[in-house]
C-alpha cells in the first residue's frame with residue numbers, strides 16, 4: 001500500500017504517470033482474469049444476514065442499483081419492487097432474482113414512496129443515482145422520514161448533511177462502501193488527526209480512473225485528499241488527473257480489459273519540498289461487488305440503529321467498520 005523510496009541514482013520525484021508511458025504503479029489487482037466474487041443464492045443461504053427488512057434500491061436502471069439489489073436479495077433482505085428514474089414514462093420493469101422492479105419517473109416519486117412507506121414502515125432506502133439527484137432525493141427521504149444510505153457521490157455534501165440534521169432523519173452517507181478501502185480511509189483519518197502537519201509542504205498529485213460513464217470526480221479521492229491536506233500536503237484540485245478514456249485506461253493505467261466498464265483505480269503521490277522523499281498510496285478496485293456487499297452491510301447497520309432508536313442519526317462507513325458490521 002505504502003512505498004517510501006530512498007533516492008537512488010536515477011531517482012525521479014515525479015509520480016509514475018509522468019515518468020512512464022504506462023502506469024507501472026497501477027499494478028492490476030490479482031482479480032484480473034478471475035471473475036469477481038459473486039454472492040449466489042447458495043452462499044446467501046450459508047451466510048444469512050440474520051435480520052430481514054424491506055429495502056428499496058433507488059437507481060435500479062443503473063449499474064450500482066442492480067448490483068446492490070442483487071446483493072440485498074442474496075443476503076435475504078426483502079427487495080421492494082419499486083425504484084425510480086430521472087426519466088418520465090419509462091414504462092420499464094427490471095428483474096432482480098424473482099422480483100420485478102417497477103420503475104417510476106420523477107413526477108410519481110413522492111406519491112409512490114409514500115405508499116411504499118405505508119406498506120413497509122421499516123423500509124430502508126439505498127440510493128445509487130446521479131450526482132445531480134443527491135440533494136433532491138435526500139430532501140424527499142428526509143421529508144418522508146425514511147432512513148437512507150446515500151452511496152451516490154457528488155452534489156452539495158454540506159447541504160446533504162444539513163438536510164439530514166434539520167429533519168433528524170437517519171442516514172448513512174459514504175462515497176466509499178468497499179470494506180478494505182473504508183479501512184484505508186479510516187487509517188488516513190486517524191493519521192491526519194494524530195499527526196496534523198506531518199507532511200507539511202509536501203506536494204500531492206492524484207490520479208483516478210473510472211469507467212467512462214462516471215459523471216463526477218471520485219468522492220473517495222476527495223475524502224482521501226482532505227486527510228492529506230490536514231497532514232499539511234498541498235493540493236490543487238484542478239490538477240487532479242481524471243481518466244475516463246478507455247484507451248488510456250487500458251494502455252496507460254493498466255486496467256484489465258474486462259473491467260474497463262467497471263473499475264476504480266486511485267493513485268496518490270506525495271513529494272517532499274526538497275524532492276528527496278516520495279510516498280505513494282494506491283487502491284485499485286475491479287468490478288462492483290465490494291461496494292454492493294458494503295451497501296447491504298450499511299443498510300443492515302442503519303436498520304438496527306433505527307430499530308434501537310439510537311440518538312445518533314448520521315453515520316458513515318467507518319462507523320459500520322468500527323462496530324464490526326462489515327463482512
Ligand SMILES: NC(=O)C1=CN([C@@H]2O[C@H](COP(=O)(O)OP(=O)(O)OC[C@H]3O[C@@H](n4cnc5c(N)ncnc54)[C@H](OP(=O)(O)O)[C@@H]3O)[C@@H](O)[C@H]2O)C=CC1
Pocket residue numbers: 058059060061062063064065084085086087128129130131133150151152153154174175176177178213291
Ligand atoms: N459509495 C460507493 O461506494 C460507490 C458510489 N458510487 C456512486 O454511485 C453513483 C451511481 O453509480 P453507477 O451505478 O455506476 O452509475 P450509473 O450511471 O450506472 O447509474 C446511475 C443511475 O441513476 C439513475 N438516475 C439518475 N437520476 C436519477 C433520479 N433522480 N432518480 C432515480 N434514478 C436516477 C440513472 O438512470 P435514468 O437515466 O433511468 O434516470 C442511472 O441509471 C455515482 O454517483 C457513483 O459515484 C458508485 C460505486 C460505489
Ligand SMILES: O=C(O)C1=N[C@H](C(=O)O)C[C@H](O)C1
Pocket residue numbers: 153175176177210211214217218219220221263264
Ligand atoms: O462511480 C464509481 O464507480 C465509484 N464511485 C465512488 C467514488 O466516486 O468515490 C467509489 C468508487 O470510486 C467507485
